[in-house]
Amino acid sequence: MSSKDAKESVGVWSFKQGSFFAIALVITGFVIEAAFGAKGVFFPSWPFNLIILLVFSGNIVLAALLMKENSFVRWLGGIPLGLCLIIAMAVLSLFGGVLRQETGAGPLWARTLRLNGVFSSWPFALTVFFFLVNLGLSLVWKTVPFRSSNLQFVLFHAGFWIALACGLAGSADLQRVIIPLYEGRSTDRAYNSFSKTMIDLPFSLYLNDFRMEEYEPRLALYDPGKDRLEAGESGKGIGVAEGMAVSWQGVDVKVEKYLPLAVVDDGTGMPVPVEAGRGVPFAFLSGTHDGEPFSGWVSTGSPFEKPAFVELGNKLLVLVNGSPKKFRSEVTIRSGEEGGGRSEALEVNKPVTVKGWTLYQMGYDEKSGKWSELSLVEGVRDPWLPVVYLGFFMILAGNTLFFWKGIRKK
Amino acid sequence: MTWVEFPYMAYSAMVCWGMGSLLGIFSAREHVLKVLGTGFMMAGTAVMVVFLIVFWAELDRPPLRTLGETRLWYATLIPVVGFVVEYRWKIGWLKYYCVALASFFLLFNIRFPEVYDKALMPALQSVWFVPHVVVYLVGYVLLAASSAAAWHNIFRNRLSEGKDGVEVGHYLALLGFVFLTFGLVFGALWAKEAWGHYWTWDPKETWALIAWLLYLGYMHANSAKVSNNLLQWYLALAFLVLLVSWFGVNYLPSAQNSVHTYQTG
Numbered sequence: 169m170s171s172k173d174a175k176e177s178v179g180v181w182s183f184k185q186g187s188f189f190a191i192a193l194v195i196t197g198f199v200i201e202a203a204f205g206a207k208g209v210f211f212p213s214w215p216f217n218l219i220i221l222l223v224f225s226g227n228i229v230l231a232a233l234l235m236k237e238n239s240f241v242r243w244l245g246g247i248p249l250g251l252c253l254i255i256a257m258a259v260l261s262l263f264g265g266v267l268r269q270e271t272g273a274g275p276l277w278a279r280t281l282r283l284n285g286v287f288s289s290w291p292f293a294l295t296v297f298f299f300l301v302n303l304g305l306s307l308v309w310k311t312v313p314f315r316s317s318n319l320q321f322v323l324f325h326a327g328f329w330i331a332l333a334c335g336l337a338g339s340a341d342l343q344r345v346i347i348p349l350y351e352g353r354s355t356d357r358a359y360n361s362f363s364k365t366m367i368d369l370p371f372s373l374y375l376n377d378f379r380m381e382e383y384e385p386r387l388a389l390y391d392p393g394k395d396r397l398e399a400g401e402s403g404k405g406i407g408v409a410e411g412m413a414v415s416w417q418g419v420d421v422k423v424e425k426y427l428p429l430a431v432v433d434d435g436t437g438m439p440v441p442v443e444a445g446r447g448v449p450f451a452f453l454s455g456t457h458d459g460e461p462f463s464g465w466v467s468t469g470s471p472f473e474k475p476a477f478v479e480l481g482n483k484l485l486v487l488v489n490g491s492p493k494k495f496r497s498e499v500t501i502r503s504g505e506e507g508g509g510r511s512e513a514l515e516v517n518k519p520v521t522v523k524g525w526t527l528y529q530m531g532y533d534e535k536s537g538k539w540s541e542l543s544l545v546e547g548v549r550d551p552w553l554p555v556v557y558l559g560f561f562m563i564l565a566g567n568t569l570f571f572w573k574g575i576r577k578k
Numbered sequence: 579m580t581w582v583e584f585p586y587m588a589y590s591a592m593v594c595w596g597m598g599s600l601l602g603i604f605s606a607r608e609h610v611l612k613v614l615g616t617g618f619m620m621a622g623t624a625v626m627v628v629f630l631i632v633f634w635a636e637l638d639r640p641p642l643r644t645l646g647e648t649r650l651w652y653a654t655l656i657p658v659v660g661f662v663v664e665y666r667w668k669i670g671w672l673k674y675y676c677v678a679l680a681s682f683f684l685l686f687n688i689r690f691p692e693v694y695d696k697a698l699m700p701a702l703q704s705v706w707f708v709p710h711v712v713v714y715l716v717g718y719v720l721l722a723a724s725s726a727a728a729w730h731n732i733f734r735n736r737l738s739e740g741k742d743g744v745e746v747g748h749y750l751a752l753l754g755f756v757f758l759t760f761g762l763v764f765g766a767l768w769a770k771e772a773w774g775h776y777w778t779w780d781p782k783e784t785w786a787l788i789a790w791l792l793y794l795g796y797m798h799a800n801s802a803k804v805s806n807n808l809l810q811w812y813l814a815l816a817f818l819v820l821l822v823s824w825f826g827v828n829y830l831p832s833a834q835n836s837v838h839t840y841q842t843g
Contacts, residue, residue, distance in 0.1 A: 183802075247802040251795055258791040265784040265823075268831050287779050335777065344774060494700055516700035517772050528774045548774040556776065560763050567759045570752075 182243055186252035193298060194256055197291025198281050206282040209293040213340040214551075221337045228301060232308035244298075245305025253299040260292050296336065303329050320569040327562025330555060338552025343367075345548075346530065349375035349497060351541040358547055369547065370523045371503035376511075378497050380538035383490035384408050385449045385468050387423070389416050390477070390484040397488065407490055408451050419480060421455035424463075431473060439465060446472045451487055453478060471539050489537060497529055497543040514545060525549050580636055581646075581691055587629040588653075588684040594622030595657070595677035603674070619657070619673065626654040626680075639698050642711045645825045646687050651715050652722065653680040653687075659723040659750070669746055675726030706768035713764060717757030718824060721793070724750035725817030728810045744806055751813055755793045762790055781832040785823030792816045 201208070211217055235241040243249060264286035267274050274284040282289040307325045310318045345358035345367060356372035359365075384407025389398045398416060410426045429447030430439040439450040448470045454463040457480045466487040469475025478485040494515065501522050502509035512520045514529040521527070525547045533540035601615030630650060634641050641647040657680050660673030727747030734743070765786065766776040777783060796812055804812075827833050 247798050251798045251802060254791050254795045254798065258788050258795065261784055261788045261791065264779065264832070265781055265788055265827070266830050266832055269779060342775070492700060493698075494703070517704040519771060519774070526774070528772075530774075546774050550775070553770075553776075557767075560766065560776075563759065564763055567756055567763075571756045 182246060182248040183252070185243065186246075186249040189249065189298075190252040190256040190295065193294045194260065194291045197289060197294045200290040201282040202280050206280055206285075206289075208282055208285055208288040209290055210288075211337060211340045217337040217340050221333060224300075225304065225333070228304035229308055232305045233312065236309070241305065245302055245309065247306075250299070250302045250306070253295055253302060256295045257292070257299065260286055260289075260295060296332070300329060300333055320566050320573060322566075323562045323569065324566030327559045327564075327566060329559070331559025331563065334552050334555040334559065338550065338556065341549075341551050343549040344546060345369075347373060347527075347545040347547055349373055349378075349499065349543045349545055351375050351378055351543075354502075369525065371501055371525075373527075373545065374500040374502070374509070375543055376498040376500060378495070378532060378540055378543040380495040380532065380540070381493040382538060383493050384428075385451075385487045385490045387414050387421065387451070387453075387466070388486055388488050389419065389480070390486045391482075392484065393482065397486075408449070408487065418458045419455065419485075421453050421485065423451050424454050425452040427451070430467075439467065446470065448473050449487060450476070453485065457481065471536060492537075495529060495532060495543075497545065499545075514543075524551070580633065584629070584691075585688050587625055588688055591622040591625040591629075591653075592681045592684060594618045594625065595681060598622060599674050599677060602670070619661070619677065622677065623654060623657050623661075626650070630654055640708060640711075642708065642715075643698060643702060645828075646690070648711070648715060648824075649683040649687050652719055653683040655715070655719045656680045656683075656722055659719055663723070663746060663750075667746060669743075671730060671743075672723065672727055672746060675730060676723055679722055679726060701772045704768060704772060706764060706771065710761060710764045710768055713757050714761035717754050717761055718820060720750050720754035720757060721817055721820055724748075724754055725814055728813035731810045732814060744810070747810065747813055748800065751793065751796060755790075755797060758786075758790050758793060762786055781827050781830060781836045782823070784832070785819075785827050789816070789820045789823045792819055 212220070231241055232245065263283045267278055267283055267286075269284060269286065271285065272279070278284050286292055303325060307322065307329060310321050310325070314322075343360065344362065345360045347355065347358045347369070349355060352375070354372050354374040356369045357366050358369055360367055387408055390396075391398065408423055408426055410423055413420070413422045415421065427439055427441050427450040429444060430441045430450045431447055432438070433440045441447070448468050450465055450467045452463070452465050454461070456462070462478060462480065464478040464485075465476045466478055466485060467473065467476040468487045468489045475486070477487075496513050496515040498511065498513050500509045500511050501520075503523055512527075514520055514527055516529050519526045519528045526549075528546040528548065529543070530546040531544040533542040536542075595618070598615045598618030598621075601611050601618060605611035605615055630641065633650070641650060657673060657676045660676030663672045664670050724747045727743055727750060731743040731747060765783070769778070769783075770776040793816060796809070796816060799812060800809060822830075827836070
């Protein structure tokens with residue numbers, strides 16, 4: 169047997185051990201779930217998560233440095249076990265990717281094994297735990313003694329270790345709350361939907377104005393019998409514009425006039441354009457239905473204006489509200505020491521940070537649409553975020569180096 | 579040009595690729611035919627490039643939102659990978675797999691047409707939109723090509739003869755993995771801005787992670803000197819998971835509350 173063959177046979181053996189170990193871990197996890205009512209894993213919160221993390225990483229470093237020659241430790245930090253654990257995580261995630269992840273969802277076997285909450289289950293936790301051990305050991309071996317040729321390896325692997333370990337440990341300290349805001353009112357209370365409790369915020373929010381912009385409304389043919397909207401054959405899903413033509417089977421329509429904001433004049437009964445306020449979109453249509461000419465106004469309507477439509481046989485030609493384009497809440501934030509408070513505009517993708525909380529525009533009263541006086545703001549407090557981001561940026565740096573240095577097959 | 583004209587453009591591109599492939603495969607040593615074949619191949623891709631540019635201009639936003647729109651990009655870019663590989667590494671066969679894959683995406687779009695929609699919902703109106711999607715797109719394109727190379731190696735069983743096919747598939751997979759990693763982390767950073775948390779186990783995120791883990795597994799299997807034959811099967815099949823993560827997710831039970839379903843109509 170040549171030395172290469174010997175090496176490979178050892179490789180096969182450690183793969184066998186690795187797969188056996190990974191499968192045993194997953195089965196153990198499932199047994200725990202089935203035996204204890206599928207309650208899942210809870211990580212303790214501050215400061216215990218930090219203590220556990222420090223003890224855990226300290227032990228990994230010590231084992232890597234002091235027991236380097238121990239064949240079990242070498243196996244524990246080796247590629248074969250790492251690969252088996254990666255596959256185990258992928259397979260467990262597969263359950264999470266296929267089955268609905270919600271308490272009480274899914275068939276009995278899924279509920280018993282907590283496959284409806286895989287990512288907080290014992291099999292997943294055990295796999296990730298040993299994966300972190302594996303990754304940590306190999307990381308220490310590549311870092312001590314440090315060689316610049318290992319920089320890419322260290323950045324990528326350390327970044328992954330930090331992001332994964334701190335993300336999981338920090339999840340116990342993550343707070344996500346919903347703050348309902350009404351126009352012209354102030355609040356400093358928020359609802360935590362996870363613990364189902366109200367909490368006090370270290371600041372108060374006053375909603376000056378909630379505003380929403382919509383895309384242009386669309387023409388559609390409504391079938392009351394089937395309660396179904398049919399978009400036209402041509403110009404599907406395009407916002408209404410003057411001069412545009414849309415057709416359905418037997419129906420040809422042209423938009424003669426379009427008023428983005430108008431109200432019906434009480435005297436004439438005709439829509440007249442207005443600046444803003446309570447105006448709604450109106451369109452004057454003309455066309456033919458089975459060869460017969462027709463014309464009339466259509467409008468989306470609002471809580472204050474009745475919708476207008478054109479009857480075509482047993483169907484209705486209607487104007488449907490465009491989808492939301494932008495919504496924003498103009499708020500005044502007041503916290504203890506500041507007197508007047510600061511004015512901010514919350515928008516989707518544009519959060520604002522105050523006293524460790526990040527505030528996000530989340531939603532509104534969808535039934536009222538742009539007339540909503542309610543704005544839902546989400547508050548998130550995640551003290552571990554900077555560390556997780558450090559991990560992310562290390563991964564990105566390692567990745568960039570990998571790309572830059574070129575990729576060589578050994 | 580919109581989805582209305584799309585089938586004509588798509589069929590023109592496919593006819594060009596088909597002619598190019600036939601000429602390329604049967605030209606033997608006839609230089610003129612080979613050049614003509616290459617011309618047809620390029621012309622097919624040029625048709626798609628023109629369509630994409632005009633489509634983008636008419637939409638007034640990057641056509642990167644719906645799955646059908648991203649399939650347009652794959653159909654345009656996958657053959658380009660094949661051309662680049664031929665130019666750089668003098669490996670001609672990959673482009674035939676690439677145009678076949680591209681034609682599959684085009685036929686899929688013709689068979690399942692989409693609503694033509696200009697609206698871009700607020701969550702997508704972000705500076706992260708283009709980098710996140712483009713990086714993923716490039717990653718998927720490279721991994722699709724690596725999978726094509728792996729299938730080629732399996733069918734031709736060239737593993738014992740030349741290492742060309744193996745190396746090309748390997749490089750494409752590594753490059754693809756780099757882009758997948760960028761896409762995943764960019765996605766996390768964007769999710770923090772838009773939805774308040776960088777990771778919420780949304781089904782799309784979960785599937786992106788599964789695909790990433792599988793390619794991470796490939797890299798380690800390669801380092802651990804797993805046999806080439808196994809590695810080719812691994813690469814060939816890993817792409818199937820990538821396909822689920824990219825357009826199968828919407829049809830799974832887990833996707834009922836996903837924030838990643840942007841399809842309308």
